[in-house]
Amino acid sequence: MIATETTLDLSVPQSRYIASTKRYKHADGPYRCGKTWALLWAVVQHCLYYDGKNGRGGPARVYIIKETYSALLDSIVADFQTMCDIFCEELVSFPKSPPNVQATFKNGSKVFFRPADDPVTARRRVGATLSMLAWDQIETCDPATFSPFNSRVSMKNVICQTLTTSNPEGHDWVWRKFIDPTAPLVRAGSVEMVQFHVSDNEANLPPGWLEDQKNSMTAQEIKQYLEGSREDFSGLIYPMYREGVHVIDDFEPPATWKKYRGIDFGVTSPTTCLCVAISPQNQVVVYDEYYAVADTLMEHIDRINEMCGDTEFEAGVIDPSCINAHHDKYGRSYSIRDEFVEAGIDVIPGTRDWDSSTSFLRWLMKVNPVTGKPRILFTRRCPNILKEFTGYRTKDSDLDAAGRMYGRDGAHKGADHAIDPTRYVAAYLRPKFIEYDSPEAARKLTPEEYEDAHCWESPGGAPRRELAWQSR
Numbered sequence: 001m002i003a004t005e006t007t008l009d010l011s012v013p014q015s016r017y018i019a020s021t022k023r024y025k026h027a028d029g030p031y032r033c034g035k036t037w038a039l040l041w042a043v044v045q046h047c048l049y050y051d052g053k054n055g056r057g058g059p060a061r062v063y064i065i066k067e068t069y070s071a072l073l074d075s076i077v078a079d080f081q082t083m084c085d086i087f088c089e090e091l092v093s094f095p096k097s098p099p100n101v102q103a104t105f106k107n108g109s110k111v112f113f114r115p116a117d118d119p120v121t122a123r124r125r126v127g128a129t130l131s132m133l134a135w136d137q138i139e140t141c142d143p144a145t146f147s148p149f150n151s152r153v154s155m156k157n158v159i160c161q162t163l164t165t166s167n168p169e170g171h172d173w174v175w176r177k178f179i180d181p182t183a184p185l186v187r188a189g190s191v192e193m194v195q196f197h198v199s200d201n202e203a204n205l206p207p208g209w210l211e212d213q214k215n216s217m218t219a220q221e222i223k224q225y226l227e228g229s230r231e232d233f234s235g236l237i238y239p240m241y242r243e244g245v246h247v248i249d250d251f252e253p254p255a256t257w258k259k260y261r262g263i264d265f266g267v268t269s270p271t272t273c274l275c276v277a278i279s280p281q282n283q284v285v286v287y288d289e290y291y292a293v294a295d296t297l298m299e300h301i302d303r304i305n306e307m308c309g310d311t312e313f314e315a316g317v318i319d320p321s322c323i324n325a326h327h328d329k330y331g332r333s334y335s336i337r338d339e340f341v342e343a344g345i346d347v348i349p350g351t352r353d354w355d356s357s358t359s360f361l362r363w364l365m366k367v368n369p370v371t372g373k374p375r376i377l378f379t380r381r382c383p384n385i386l387k388e389f390t391g392y393r394t395k396d397s398d399l400d401a402a403g404r405m406y407g408r409d410g411a412h413k414g415a416d417h418a419i420d421p422t423r424y425v426a427a428y429l430r431p432k433f434i435e436y437d438s439p440e441a442a443r444k445l446t447p448e449e450y451e452d453a454h455c456w457e458s459p460g461g462a463p464r465r466e467l468a469w470q471s472r
């Protein structure tokens, strides 16, 4: 297929994408992983090969499509010009004023650059025959714009192909058309789906680019736009969680900080204990985590006691269902909580109000725009809760338009074995925040301290900044 010797080095997915002769080729992957470059080079190769000579079809006629003219001119047109200047020197003309944006090769092959909502294409459903359609970032376009272009790809004596690229947007129309194993085109074997990764293209990116991006993205954005995950991220309950914001390496709470622990008991699922410390200024740190499956309750209790050592806890809070009768002992019925208490782990039942305790934990996790810090931090000694934040989500419809939750415990997807005990402790600590936010407390603060403490929404959602300020 490749007509000329080139000095262009291609990554493995780029080579596979370019070499495939399937009717549809889809490049899927995160930012900056070389998808557009592969698409453009495939177009160049196609144009050089199909010159209409020696029984080959042609000259080639290719449409390159992107969302709008400005998207085309900002990126693709410039990349195409650079690529041709450096690696092929076969262009004879390349006007760039819309609607006349087209590159002509010496052999007569032509590439037309068109926006997805091109009115000319929309009017003339049956237009010029194409040998190739190349569509960059197709996920940004209306799916209804696809067929009018695609149906033109029918030139004789040519391997007619439609090339697409996209950034992952969950289970969107692109996924349903080119990736879902049950999609008709996929089932028929007509699609070459090539997964691209940033690591394939690291050599062509500025040093430090990946690290910079990671630090500015949420965990969900990292999975989606840096790792290329097609997972459906809708409905995350803690979407504000960011590794770069909420996680600290390690932390030994000073003696002046009060300590609490939250416990969740599981039989087949893990039993967990999260240790939480709070500063006199109400900074919360979740500093240690027990998370394990074991054969017996006593095994968990021993290991939790071992982890906590001789730390003095102000209080412990346990899953409220652990106060139910569980087994008989010494001639009376015992609960899970009784066993913990008997072993020196004093615990009271946690809240049953999932909705308001979740709201409050979300509020703790919000970032104060003044200090850039959330009210709650987690150390790397708690890897499971950090993992749970990125997977715990509502079932489709229990977030309303304003993002409030209609929560019912049990109506959620994803693990919450470590989130739940943290939520119990957070709910237990909530009165401290209300006290701290009171007008009496506000009067004792300097304006700077006040601004720092009050520039967030109140627990529960309603902005309290104005109110509290007025009552100073």
Ligand SMILES: Nc1ncnc2c1ncn2[C@@H]1O[C@H](COP(=O)(O)OP(=O)(O)OP(=O)(O)O)[C@@H](O)[C@H]1O
Pocket (backbone or CB within 6 Å): 008, 009, 010, 011, 014, 029, 030, 031, 032, 033, 034, 035, 036, 037, 038, 167, 201, 204, 205
């Ligand atoms: N084979 C290659 N040789 C040289 N440079 C390359 C190659 N592949 C990609 N690049 C460079 O890497 C950069 C990123 O590639 P490209 O624009 O194709 O990524 P992308 O996957 O389309 O990213 P995005 O999703 O952000 O549009 C390009 O600007 C290009 O300069």
Ligand SMILES: [Mg+2]
Pocket (backbone or CB within 6 Å): 035, 036, 037, 136
């Ligand atoms: Mg691109």
